[in-house]
Amino acid sequence: MALLEVKNLTKNFGGLTAVGDVTMELEKGELVGLIGPNGAGKTTLFNLLTGVYEPSEGTVTLDGQLLNGKAPYKIASMGLARTFQNIRLFKDMTVLDNVLVGMSNHHSSHAFSAFLRLPKYYLSEAELKEKALELLSIFNLQDDAETLAKNLPYGQQRRLEIVRALATEPKILFLDEPAAGMNPQETAELTQLIRQIKKQFNITIMLIEHDMSLVMEVTERIYVLEYGRLIAHGTPEEIKTNQRVIEAYLGGEA
Numbered sequence: 001m002a003l004l005e006v007k008n009l010t011k012n013f014g015g016l017t018a019v020g021d022v023t024m025e026l027e028k029g030e031l032v033g034l035i036g037p038n039g040a041g042k043t044t045l046f047n048l049l050t051g052v053y054e055p056s057e058g059t060v061t062l063d064g065q066l067l068n069g070k071a072p073y074k075i076a077s078m079g080l081a082r083t084f085q086n087i088r089l090f091k092d093m094t095v096l097d098n099v100l101v102g103m104s105n106h107h108s109s110h111a112f113s114a115f116l117r118l119p120k121y122y123l124s125e126a127e128l129k130e131k132a133l134e135l136l137s138i139f140n141l142q143d144d145a146e147t148l149a150k151n152l153p154y155g156q157q158r159r160l161e162i163v164r165a166l167a168t169e170p171k172i173l174f175l176d177e178p179a180a181g182m183n184p185q186e187t188a189e190l191t192q193l194i195r196q197i198k199k200q201f202n203i204t205i206m207l208i209e210h211d212m213s214l215v216m217e218v219t220e221r222i223y224v225l226e227y228g229r230l231i232a233h234g235t236p237e238e239i240k241t242n243q244r245v246i247e248a249y250l251g252g253e254a
């Protein structure tokens, strides 16, 4: 059984099928791409997987547990974390506090484990802070710990979003266009970082990205959506030369 199993997933908005009959799987430790022209349904698919939207049809299963009908916070506590296409940070809070918020959410969602006195959930304030700073240092943000999030340069705000998502200790991390708006140098750093996250945290990552060189460079498999439907699936090499995919992209630009 795969870590995440998506079966015949559909989301209709009135007459529009934003996601139609999508079936896919994510295995533990994989780095998988999700691409497709604008409006293909990529973000809607993330919204379905993380509980923001309820599917019109189909199922999502994590570790054999059905996620349908569960609230986003519940799904987050079960191990799915994400970043957003448009950055969502607590802009008037410090970099460190943005990360601590992610950690304490995780903390309180395990009230039952705390009750059982499992040591993990008895981290002191100081220990939590130390852990947050450790995460920040992996992302080269430790010197900005006391900076307000809104005062960080754009590329670093994007990185902070990823740190915050990782602070919840997810099994799967969904990244929605993490390189959007980044300059080439920031994108190159991000590419390196995504590789490092995968290696260091041994988590599963699904990446939506329009920057094809980034997607082709870091992912092991790629799913391609067009008008809500999966039109292709394969290795970066296979996707690069897939006629159907080439047409979808050229059609979108014409």
Ligand SMILES: Nc1ncnc2c1ncn2[C@@H]1O[C@H](COP(=O)(O)OP(=O)(O)OP(=O)(O)O)[C@@H](O)[C@H]1O
Residues within 6 Å of the ligand: 013, 016, 018, 036, 037, 038, 039, 040, 041, 042, 043, 044, 045, 085
């Ligand atoms: N809440 C909503 N209500 C109605 N229509 C929606 C809603 N959310 C998305 N859509 C529509 O669903 C389709 C898929 O949108 P979605 O944002 O998932 O695409 P996307 O692949 O993420 O595109 P982009 O690359 O531009 O981010 C679009 O036609 C969009 O207008």
Ligand SMILES: [Mg+2]
Residues within 6 Å of the ligand: 042, 043, 044, 085
């Ligand atoms: Mg989108």
